[in-house]
Amino acid sequence: LFRSGKVKGGSLMACAFSPNGNFFVTGSSSGDLTIWDDKMRCLYNEKAHDLGVTCCDISSHPVSDSENGFKCFQMASCGQDNQIKLWLILFSDFLGVQLKYKCTLNGHSAPVLACAFSCDGQMIVSGSVDKCVIIYETSTGNTLHTLSQHTRYVTTCAFAPHSPLLATGSMDKTVHIWQLDLKQPCAGQYTVEESKVAVEDWSEDDVSAWLCAQDLSDFVGLFKMNNIDGKELLNLTKESLANELRIESLGLRSKVLQKIEELRMTMISVSVPDEFLCPITRELMNDPVIATDGYSYEREAMENWISSRRSSPMTNLPLHSLMLTPNRTLKMAISRWLETQQK
Numbered sequence: 001l002f003r004s005g006k007v008k009g010g011s012l013m014a015c016a017f018s019p020n021g022n023f024f025v026t027g028s029s030s031g032d033l034t035i036w037d038d039k040m041r042c043l044y045n046e047k048a049h050d051l052g053v054t055c056c057d058i059s060s061h062p063v064s065d066s067e068n069g070f071k072c073f074q075m076a077s078c079g080q081d082n083q084i085k086l087w088l089i090l091f092s093d094f095l096g097v098q099l100k101y102k103c104t105l106n107g108h109s110a111p112v113l114a115c116a117f118s119c120d121g122q123m124i125v126s127g128s129v130d131k132c133v134i135i136y137e138t139s140t141g142n143t144l145h146t147l148s149q150h151t152r153y154v155t156t157c158a159f160a161p162h163s164p165l166l167a168t169g170s171m172d173k174t175v176h177i178w179q180l181d182l183k184q185p186c187a188g189q190y191t192v193e194e195s196k197v198a199v200e201d202w203s204e205d206d207v208s209a210w211l212c213a214q215d216l217s218d219f220v221g222l223f224k225m226n227n228i229d230g231k232e233l234l235n236l237t238k239e240s241l242a243n244e245l246r247i248e249s250l251g252l253r254s255k256v257l258q259k260i261e262e263l264r265m266t267m268i269s270v271s272v273p274d275e276f277l278c279p280i281t282r283e284l285m286n287d288p289v290i291a292t293d294g295y296s297y298e299r300e301a302m303e304n305w306i307s308s309r310r311s312s313p314m315t316n317l318p319l320h321s322l323m324l325t326p327n328r329t330l331k332m333a334i335s336r337w338l339e340t341q342q343k
Contacts, residue, residue: 009028010030014056016058031048031051049080055078055113055115087099127153223245288331293312
């Protein structure tokens, strides 16, 4: 052990070193960002996220602060408030250390669990409980891409240092590697933002884009030849894939059907009443329990939460007890709602 320090309030949730290793930043569940030097002296403290910090990253590429003309470091912090905030860390002889707020990046509808800068600092990627990955341009704050191929919440992401590759990992047990074409939009790319049209109203081109995004690009020609639009896509069955589209491989038929079923579930989840979704996972609850903060959560998600912290996921306040009470009324309401959806 080289050195040790302690934050004032909350639990430590995130930390990141500067590129030169002279300082590092920590983020806590109380929402504070703290800058430390390499001797563990607290240089600066800032209240950044009301509901707690979840992750942070410092760009390896220094930028210039146009207002003061200083060289500074760019930092991102993410929180339970669904936001990503960009900051500038400035060092000067007469001002000391300053953490200067730059802008807030919106787009996620649930807590943000991971973020990472690209090697040149021009892009930042984030992953969230809403299952989406968003790539932003740091200079403008504009959204460049929204990726929605993960089926559970995204927990980690990273840019490759010397190649246009991005890795994203999720609780769905998958890792996706993305190749970025920085000169032109990726052919056949399908994003959440582009998917504002209901699936039933998709054109044949929309279906082709979806196939490419699901790593099923080999079927684009076959689906176009059979005029498969959104409505036809949702009606495909094991029999129609074998007899009408002539897909002989059982494994390929199963893969296509699995992707279609995931698409159907995505359509259902859009209309799920918010009170049926676990605040932690943002997924439909199967075994809802009431915590002592008065909110209901999926049992497994809440048990995992309190195994490492003693605060409320909703309010960030201390939990007076770790007791979880089954919410049978809510479970019955969810069961009745599922029955009506199946009908």
